[in-house]
Amino acid sequence: ILPVLRFPDERLRTVAKPVSNFTPELQEIIDNMVETMYAEHGIGLAATQVDVHEQIIVIDVSEDKSQLYVIINPEVISQEGETGIEEGCLSIPDCRGFVPRSEKIKIKALDRNGNPYEIDADELLAICIQHEMDHLKGKLFVDYLSPLKRQRIEQKMRKLTREEQKNR
Ligand SMILES: O=C(O)C[C@@H](Cc1ccccc1)[C@H](O)SCc1ccccc1
Numbered sequence: 001i002l003p004v005l006r007f008p009d010e011r012l013r014t015v016a017k018p019v020s021n022f023t024p025e026l027q028e029i030i031d032n033m034v035e036t037m038y039a040e041h042g043i044g045l046a047a048t049q050v051d052v053h054e055q056i057i058v059i060d061v062s063e064d065k066s067q068l069y070v071i072i073n074p075e076v077i078s079q080e081g082e083t084g085i086e087e088g089c090l091s092i093p094d095c096r097g098f099v100p101r102s103e104k105i106k107i108k109a110l111d112r113n114g115n116p117y118e119i120d121a122d123e124l125l126a127i128c129i130q131h132e133m134d135h136l137k138g139k140l141f142v143d144y145l146s147p148l149k150r151q152r153i154e155q156k157m158r159k160l161t162r163e164e165q166k167n168r
């Protein structure tokens with residue numbers, strides 16, 4: 001299980017580079033991300049969140065961990081409509097904020113073996129893909145909130161991190 005970077009850690013603002021080599025190390029990173037996502041009860045995780053700055057996303061919005069997507073070097077083909085929910089983030093624990101998203105999104109990506117494929121998503125999968133693709137661009141859901149709300153969340157996170165360090 002990998003440690004998840006916590007807002008406002010500046011490393012979360014790093015823009016991820018495309019994956020160029022499909023090595024055993026990459027497979028190890030993917031397996032560790034999947035394990036971390038499930039352990040933290042997330043439905044998605046971007047490599048940026050575990051301080052790996054390559055374009056790797058894992059997603060599973062199913063109830064029974066039966067629909068794992070490994071999404072490498074994603075590109076948006078098309079998107080339409082408008083939707084949004086109160087989003088959360090494993091890097092911003094116990095905080096929620098409404099984020100406007102496209103209702104449907106079609107992306108092109110590579111799977112864990114480097115084979116190209118497409119995902120035509122709607123509902124929670126579409127929202128999750130957009131949330132994770134933002135992470136790869138160093139963007140967080142708090143960036144869509146008002147400065148006041150973002151500042152409150154930043155203070156809450158700093159306090160949480162300080163307390164955790166005291167308890168060590
Ligand atoms: O930090 C992450 O990227 C994991 C996110 C993914 C996500 C956030 C908002 C909306 C969809 C996906 C979450 O922490 S996973 C936890 C969760 C589960 C269901 C709904 C909202 C948040």
Ligand SMILES: [Zn+2]
Binds near residue numbers: 090135
């Ligand atoms: Zn997130």
